Amino acid sequence: MTNGDASMGNTRTIVSLDNIEKSFGDNVVLKDISLKVAKGEVVSIIGSSGGGKSTLLRCATLLETFERGSLAYGDMIVARKEPDGRAVYLGKDILKQARLKFGLVFQNFNLFPHRTVLQNVMDAPIRVQKRDKGEVEKEAHELLSKFGLGGKENMVPCELSGGQQQRVAIARALCMNPEILYFDEPTSALDPELTQDVLKIIRDLAKEHMTMVIVTHEMTFARDVSDRIVFIDKGVIVEEGSPEQVIDNPQHERTRSFLRKIYD
Amino acid sequence: MSASVKAAIKQGLFTALALSLVTTFVSPLFAGALTTDVTTAKGNETGSDNILGGTPTRVTWEAVVDEGEQVVGVDVVYPQGSSFSDESSIKVTVLDGTTRMNPENTASLDAATTTAKVNFSEPLQSGLRLRLEMYKVSLPNVDGAVSLNGTYKLADGTVKDLGASPSIEVTYASVAEGISNWLDQQPFVQAWNSVTFLRLFFQPQLIVSSIPTVATGWLISLGLVLVGFPLAIPLGLIAAFMKISKARILHILAAIYTGVVRGTPLFLQIYIAFFGLPLLGININQYVLSILVLAFNSGAYLCEIFRAGIQSIPKGQFEASRSLGMSGTQTMFSVIIPQTVRRVIPTMTSEFILLYKDTSLLAAVGVMELMLYSRSIVSLTGNMTPYIVAACFYLIVTLPLIRVVGNLEKRLALADNGGGAPKKKRKGRRDAFSQMREEISSTTETIEAAEQKVAEVQVETAAAMAGDASVAIDTNAAAARAQERHEATPTDTDERGDAS
Numbered sequence: 001m002t003n004g005d006a007s008m009g010n011t012r013t014i015v016s017l018d019n020i021e022k023s024f025g026d027n028v029v030l031k032d033i034s035l036k037v038a039k040g041e042v043v044s045i046i047g048s049s050g051g052g053k054s055t056l057l058r059c060a061t062l063l064e065t066f067e068r069g070s071l072a073y074g075d076m077i078v079a080r081k082e083p084d085g086r087a088v089y090l091g092k093d094i095l096k097q098a099r100l101k102f103g104l105v106f107q108n109f110n111l112f113p114h115r116t117v118l119q120n121v122m123d124a125p126i127r128v129q130k131r132d133k134g135e136v137e138k139e140a141h142e143l144l145s146k147f148g149l150g151g152k153e154n155m156v157p158c159e160l161s162g163g164q165q166q167r168v169a170i171a172r173a174l175c176m177n178p179e180i181l182y183f184d185e186p187t188s189a190l191d192p193e194l195t196q197d198v199l200k201i202i203r204d205l206a207k208e209h210m211t212m213v214i215v216t217h218e219m220t221f222a223r224d225v226s227d228r229i230v231f232i233d234k235g236v237i238v239e240e241g242s243p244e245q246v247i248d249n250p251q252h253e254r255t256r257s258f259l260r261k262i263y264d
Numbered sequence: 265m266s267a268s269v270k271a272a273i274k275q276g277l278f279t280a281l282a283l284s285l286v287t288t289f290v291s292p293l294f295a296g297a298l299t300t301d302v303t304t305a306k307g308n309e310t311g312s313d314n315i316l317g318g319t320p321t322r323v324t325w326e327a328v329v330d331e332g333e334q335v336v337g338v339d340v341v342y343p344q345g346s347s348f349s350d351e352s353s354i355k356v357t358v359l360d361g362t363t364r365m366n367p368e369n370t371a372s373l374d375a376a377t378t379t380a381k382v383n384f385s386e387p388l389q390s391g392l393r394l395r396l397e398m399y400k401v402s403l404p405n406v407d408g409a410v411s412l413n414g415t416y417k418l419a420d421g422t423v424k425d426l427g428a429s430p431s432i433e434v435t436y437a438s439v440a441e442g443i444s445n446w447l448d449q450q451p452f453v454q455a456w457n458s459v460t461f462l463r464l465f466f467q468p469q470l471i472v473s474s475i476p477t478v479a480t481g482w483l484i485s486l487g488l489v490l491v492g493f494p495l496a497i498p499l500g501l502i503a504a505f506m507k508i509s510k511a512r513i514l515h516i517l518a519a520i521y522t523g524v525v526r527g528t529p530l531f532l533q534i535y536i537a538f539f540g541l542p543l544l545g546i547n548i549n550q551y552v553l554s555i556l557v558l559a560f561n562s563g564a565y566l567c568e569i570f571r572a573g574i575q576s577i578p579k580g581q582f583e584a585s586r587s588l589g590m591s592g593t594q595t596m597f598s599v600i601i602p603q604t605v606r607r608v609i610p611t612m613t614s615e616f617i618l619l620y621k622d623t624s625l626l627a628a629v630g631v632m633e634l635m636l637y638s639r640s641i642v643s644l645t646g647n648m649t650p651y652i653v654a655a656c657f658y659l660i661v662t663l664p665l666i667r668v669v670g671n672l673e674k675r676l677a678l679a680d681n682g683g684g685a686p687k688k689k690r691k692g693r694r695d696a697f698s699q700m701r702e703e704i705s706s707t708t709e710t711i712e713a714a715e716q717k718v719a720e721v722q723v724e725t726a727a728a729m730a731g732d733a734s735v736a737i738d739t740n741a742a743a744a745r746a747q748e749r750h751e752a753t754p755t756d757t758d759e760r761g762d763a764s
Contacts (some may be wrong), residue, residue, distance in 0.1 A: 063583050099589040110584035114602045124588035133416065176588065 018247030104175030302326035320404030345404025481637030492558035500566025525564035
C-alpha cells in the first residue's frame with residue numbers, strides 16, 4: 001500500500017453511488033454514473049441544464065428511484081445491485097434511516113410557509129429524531145444566530161428575503177446533524193446580491209469540514225470551495241478532478257465548450 | 265266499528281250531562297232580566313276570521329228586555345285586560361222587531377274601567393232589543409273565551425247584574441300580529457297595497473306577520489346544514505385520502521362515491537332516501553335523515569375540494585418533509601393539511617352556501633324547513649310576500665358568506681403571488697415589508713408584477729366560470745405553481761395569520 005492509499009483508507013466513504021442508470025420513460029437521464037464522496041469532502045457537480053445533475057442528486061436523496069446500480073450510505077446499503085445490474089431498494093425502515101444521514105437544501109428553499117423560522121428548524125429533530133426539545137431549541141438558536149438570523153426566529157418564511165429563507169433552509173438541514181449535506185442549485189433562485197450571503201455560509205461550512213455535494217452554476221464559488229469537481233453532460237460524468245484540473249485545464253471538448261459558454 | 269260507535273255514544277252522554285248541568289245553574293240568572301243573547305267580535309286577523317286579543321276590533325253586544333222590565337241604563341263591563349283607545353266609539357241601536365227606534369240616550373266608553381255606559385231618558389219597554397256596537401276596542405290578549413259582564417238599571421232605580429254574555433273566542437296575538445294589524449289600519453299601507461304588484465309581493469302586513477313563521481323554518485334549515493356540513497367534512501376528508509391513495513380499490517370506491525353523488529341531482533337523492541328507506545322498513549326521523557342525506561351529498565363535493573387542495577400544495581413541500589425524514593403520515597398532518605386548510609376554506613365556504621340553499625329541496629318530501637314554512641303561508645293567503653321574506657332569510661346567511669369567500673380568495677391570490685399589492689391593509693407590517701423591498705432588485709419587481717397580472721387574469725377567468733368548485737381550486741393550483749416558480753420573491757405577509 002502506498003501512502004496515498006493509506007490516507008484514503010482513513011477517510012470514510014459517506015455515500016457511494018455505483019453504475020446508476022435512470023430514465024424517464026424512453027429518455028435516459030443518467031447513464032452508468034458512479035460517484036463516491038468521502039468524509040469531509042466538498043464535491044461540486046457542474047454541467048448544463050438537463051444534463052442530469054439534479055436527477056443524480058435526487059437519486060442520492062431518494063426523491064427519485066433509479067433502475068440500475070446501487071446506493072449506499074457508509075455501510076448501509078440502500079439500493080442493492082442485482083447480478084444483472086438491476087437496482088433493488090431495501091425496506092422502508094432502511095430508507096427512513098438513510099434519510100437521516102443526509103440533509104438537502106433545495107433551489108426553492110421549500111420552507112414550510114405555515115411554520116415560523118424556529119419551528120421550521122426544530123420540527124424534524126423533535127418529531128423525527130425524537131430529540132429533547134430544549135436541546136434542539138438551543139441548537140436551533142445557535143445555528144440561526146450563526147447564520148445571521150438572530151431575532152428572526154418568530155417570523156414566517158414569507159417575511160424573509162430569499163437569501164434569508166435559504167439560510168433558514170440550511171439551518172433546518174443542519175439541525176438534523178446529517179453526515180452529508182446536498183445542495184441543489186442553492187443560489188439559482190436568488191438575486192445576485194443575496195447569493196453571496198448563502199455562498200459565504202457554504203464556504204464556512206466547508207472550512208468546518210462538512211461533507212457536501214453541491215450542484216451549482218457558480219463557477220468561481222465551485223473552484224474556491226470544492227475539493228473535487230464533477231462535470232456531467234448528457235447523463236454521463238465527462239470529467240472529474242480537482243478544480244484546477246477541471247475548470248482551469250479541462251481535457252474534454254465538451255467541458256471546454258460548457259465553460260466557454262459560462263464565462264462568455 | 266262497534267268500538268267507535270260506543271265512543272260516540274259515550275261522548276254524546278257526556279255532552280248531554282254537561283249541558284243539563286249548565287242549564288240548571290245558569291238559567292235562574294236570566295229569569296226576569298235583561299237577557300244578553302249576542303256578543304260577537306269582528307275577525308281582525310289578516311287572512312282569517314280569528315279575533316286577536318290586544319288588537320282593536322268591533323264588538324257587538326245585544327240584549328232583549330224581558331217581560332215586565334223597564335230598563336233605563338246599562339253598564340257593559342269588559343273583562344280584565346281589555347282596553348279602549350281615543351279612537352274607540354260606541355253606537356246604540358234599539359230595535360222593535362225589525363223596526364229601528366231612536367230613543368234619546370247618552371252613551372259613553374269609560375276607558376279607566378273599560379265599561380260601556382248607556383242611559384236612556386225614556387225606559388226601554390219589554391220586548392225591545394238593545395244593540396251596542398263598540399268600535400276599536402281591544403279584548404284581552406289571551407288564548408280562550410272571554411265574556412262581557414255588567415249591570416243594568418231598572419226604571420224603579422234597582423240595579424241588577426247582567427248574566428254572563430255568550431263568550432268570544434279570542435286568539436293570542438303575537439307582537440308581529442299586533443304590528444301587522446296596526447299596519448292594516450295605516451293609510452300609507454293602504455296606499456302601498458293599492459298597487460297590485462306591491463300588494464302581491466311586498467305586502468307590509470304579511471311581511472311582518474310571516475316573519476315569526478318563516479324564522480322558525482330558517483332556524484330548522486340552518487340547523488340542518490350546521491349539523492350536516494360538519495358531518496360532511498370527515499366524510500369528504502376520508503374520501504379524499506382514498507382518492508389520492510395508491511391502493512387501487514380505495515381509489516375506485518372513492519371515485520364511485522364522488523361520481524355517483526356529484527353526477528345525480530340532490531333532489532333525486534332525497535327522493536330515494538325518503539321513499540326508498542321506508543320501503544326497506546328503515547324508518548328514520550325525517551330531520552335525522554335530512555341531515556344524513558345532506559352530509560352524504562356534500563361529502564362528495566368536499567372530497568373533490570380537499571383532493572384538489574392537497575394536490576395544489578407545491579411538490580417541494582412533500583420533498584422537503586420527505587428529505588427531513590418525515591413519514592407519510594407526519595408529512596400529511598404536520599405539513600400538507602395545515603397548508604391545505606388555508607387553501608380550501610374559500611371553496612368550502614362556497615360549498616356551505618350551496619348546501620344551505622339546497623335544504624329547500626327537502627320541502628319536496630315534507631320536511632318542515634324554510635321553504636315549506638313560507639309556502640304554507642303563501643297557500644293560505646295567495647300572496648307572494650312570504651316567499652320574498654323567505655328569500656331575505658336565505659340572503660342574510662348567504663350574502664355575508666359570499667363576501668367572506670370573496671375576501672378570502674383575494675387574500676389567497678395575494679399570498680400565492682408574492683407581496684406587492686395592497687399596502688393599505690398592512691400598516692403593522694410596513695417595516696418588514698419595506699425591508700424586504702430594499703432587498704429586491706428592480707428587475708425582480710418587474711417580473712413579479714407581470715407574474716401577478718397573469719395570476720390575476722387566471723383568477724378572473726375562473727371567477728367568470730362562476731361557482732364551480734373544481735375550477736376555483738384549479739386557479740389556486742395555478743397560482744401555487746406560479747408561486748413555486750417564483751418563491752425567490754418574498755410572498756405575502758398575510759400567510760402569517762395562518763401560522764399555527
